[in-house]
Amino acid sequence: MNFFQDLLQVFNLRKIIRWIMLAGIPAGVFYIASILILKLGGFNLIEILRDPAQQNEQSSFLGFLSNVGNWLWIASAAISFFAATRIDPGFGKRLRELLILVGLFSMTLAIDDFFLIHDRYINEFICYAVYAFLAGALLVRHYKTILNVDGFAFLAAGSFLALSILTDMIQNYIPLRYSYTQVFEEGFKFIGAATWLYFSFRIAASGIAPAAARPPRNPEIKASISG
Structure with a gap:
């Protein structure tokens, strides 16, 4: 039966x-x-x-590290979008908006990284300017929330990504082989992406109530948990 x-x-x-x-x-x-x-x-x-x-x-x-770096952007987007659908009602619409914006920004960077948009299709300086503007707008609109949750993680992610961009812009003037300058450029980007993933997790975790404090919507799930 x-x-x-x-x-x-x-x-x-x-x-x-x-x-x-x-x-x-x-x-x-x-x-x-x-x-x-x-x-x-x-x-x-x-x-x-x-x-x-x-x-x-x-x-x-x-392309191992390049592929893993792209996973970091996608993971950030997935965490943010999922958390936006599961956010505790007590936190209101502002945090949900922040999570959606972080998710969209992460997905944009993932698409750029995967399809090499700034390398092949759109001038890299235009892309860099747009990304800087979006990150700045995100910070201005949600300054208090970012500061309270983990302002250092946001600052660290932005700093490492900025260092990656700076290295890309001045690599022709650095007295090192191209392969060596790539170690620094891609390394800064990788650490920045990993830090952005950590920041996304921190923002998501701040808005999701513990499982024990949030009753399941489906009574059958509740019964299976209690059983």
Whole structure:
């Protein structure tokens, strides 16, 4: 009897519809649209579907730190967006707005880093100016919240990212090999991204009530926890 009840719980119509609408259809549309658009752009299916390291028979660790750095931006965005949906009502709309803005900023940097936007498509100085403006606007609008939660983490993240940009701008005047200046430029960016992830976590944690203090919305989940 319990087995059939478990099956009914797994194949719950409401949950199936929710999966179809929020995961299945969006993923399928994105997958098919990506293939069609990139095919029109001149790419073949192998180039679209397979990892570049596989296609070029290169090591899987090619661009290792660059890839991990991109994960940091994406993780920051995911944490921020999730926390914005789970924020404790007592904190109000301001913190939710901050989390959404941090998430959008993180996702913007992730897209830039992944697709090399500032290296290939938009002048890097324009990108740097826009990012500096967005970070400054974020600080001005949510100064008190950032200061109270972890102003040092915000300052540290901004400082390391600024050092990365500065190194990029003056690398031609540094009496070192390009590969050595890249160690500093990418190192500053990596530490800045990791610090931004930490800052995102701190902001998210400040607005989410402990699990024990927040009753589950679903009574079945509450019963399973208490049981």
